[in-house]
Amino acid sequence: MKIFIKNQQSKSYFRKNANIALNKIIKFKTIIIVISIVIFICSKGYSENITPDQYENNNGDNSIECANRLHIAITKNIPHLHNFHTRTDEDWFVFYGIKNIIYKIAVIVETLESSCNAVIEIYDIEHSQLVYWDRAIEGKDEIFFWTECIKDDLYFIRLTHSEDSPFGSNTAYDIRLYLDVAPFNGDIKGKVLDIYSLKSITYGKIKTNEGFTAVSMPEIDEDYFIYEHRTGCFQLFAEAQGYISWSEPVDVLETIPTNKDIYMHPDFDDDNRISLRDVIIALKVLSGNAIAKHRNINGIETVIGIMIKIGNQ
Ligand SMILES: [Ca+2]
Ligand SMILES: [Ca+2]
Ligand SMILES: [Ca+2]
Numbered sequence: 001m002k003i004f005i006k007n008q009q010s011k012s013y014f015r016k017n018a019n020i021a022l023n024k025i026i027k028f029k030t031i032i033i034v035i036s037i038v039i040f041i042c043s044k045g046y047s048e049n050i051t052p053d054q055y056e057n058n059n060g061d062n063s064i065e066c067a068n069r070l071h072i073a074i075t076k077n078i079p080h081l082h083n084f085h086t087r088t089d090e091d092w093f094v095f096y097g098i099k100n101i102i103y104k105i106a107v108i109v110e111t112l113e114s115s116c117n118a119v120i121e122i123y124d125i126e127h128s129q130l131v132y133w134d135r136a137i138e139g140k141d142e143i144f145f146w147t148e149c150i151k152d153d154l155y156f157i158r159l160t161h162s163e164d165s166p167f168g169s170n171t172a173y174d175i176r177l178y179l180d181v182a183p184f185n186g187d188i189k190g191k192v193l194d195i196y197s198l199k200s201i202t203y204g205k206i207k208t209n210e211g212f213t214a215v216s217m218p219e220i221d222e223d224y225f226i227y228e229h230r231t232g233c234f235q236l237f238a239e240a241q242g243y244i245s246w247s248e249p250v251d252v253l254e255t256i257p258t259n260k261d262i263y264m265h266p267d268f269d270d271d272n273r274i275s276l277r278d279v280i281i282a283l284k285v286l287s288g289n290a291i292a293k294h295r296n297i298n299g300i301e302t303v304i305g306i307m308i309k310i311g312n313q
């Protein structure tokens with residue numbers, strides 16, 4: 001009997017010690033987990049309350065395909081305010097680059113204590129990367145002079161945040177794109193429209209013979225805006241996929257922006273002229289016997305308009 005009681009006592013003692021040891025292990029593990037989370041949060045700069053910048057609405061600006069919110073003005077004087085609200089945030093922009101012109105891309109941090117650490121990339125129309133630039137450290141402006149624009153075309157800027165720096169709060173920045181020359185006083189602006197449907201044309205490439213450019217995007221007031229141009233008489237050019245190239249002279253004034261609307265003729269076979277082939281293609285598409293290559297066959301009015309144009313040639 002004595003032996004039995006002793007065994008029971010030693011078992012109970014063992015259980016008690018085991019429970020104490022188990023509780024200590026659990027507490028130790030909990031402390032380790034909490035410390036790990038704190039270290040993770042501190043190292044990653046996690047922030048709960050960061051508000052995404054205004055360009056993140058709807059489908060956002062996180063890919064090269066987000067066509068409607070990418071346009072960036074080529075001027076030092078119009079700020080584009082953004083931030084990196086998540087680690088995976090990407091902010092994309094498009095501009096019309098001209099061969100041999102030097103462009104300055106400046107990502108300017110908003111505060112002295114900024115955590116912003118931008119990485120600048122440039123892509124061509126085929127989505128090939130041309131530039132990767134990450135020289136400035138956290139909290140400093142990232143500035144890149146692009147001296148290697150080798151042809152007149154659309155180019156895309158991708159901005160991301162360096163993995164080495166905290167994202168989220170305090171990553172506000174202002175991107176500016178401008179020519180590396182002293183600005184002039186003239187501005188040119190206007191609509192870029194399909195001559196038949198009067199719909200605005202997206203991604204039209206607008207330039208002057210001085211090498212100043214804009215990309216057309218349907219906006220509230222204007223489709224395109226060329227800033228800080230020399231004053232005087234110049235030639236204005238427009239190109240857009242599915243349209244005949246357009247050109248007219250324009251007088252650029254110093255006092256007020258010059259308004260110049262651009263009306264473009266559809267070109268369905270991409271030969272940059274209007275012919276019966278365009279009529280045939282349009283009729284085939286409208287009758288359901290062909291798939292439109294471009295989205296600018298808006299109805300029989302387009303076909304009639306093209307035929308009248310051919311008749312007047
Ligand atoms: Ca953003
Ligand atoms: Ca974004
Ligand atoms: Ca950087």
Ligand SMILES: [Ca+2]
Binds near residue numbers: 270272273274278
């Ligand atoms: Ca044609």
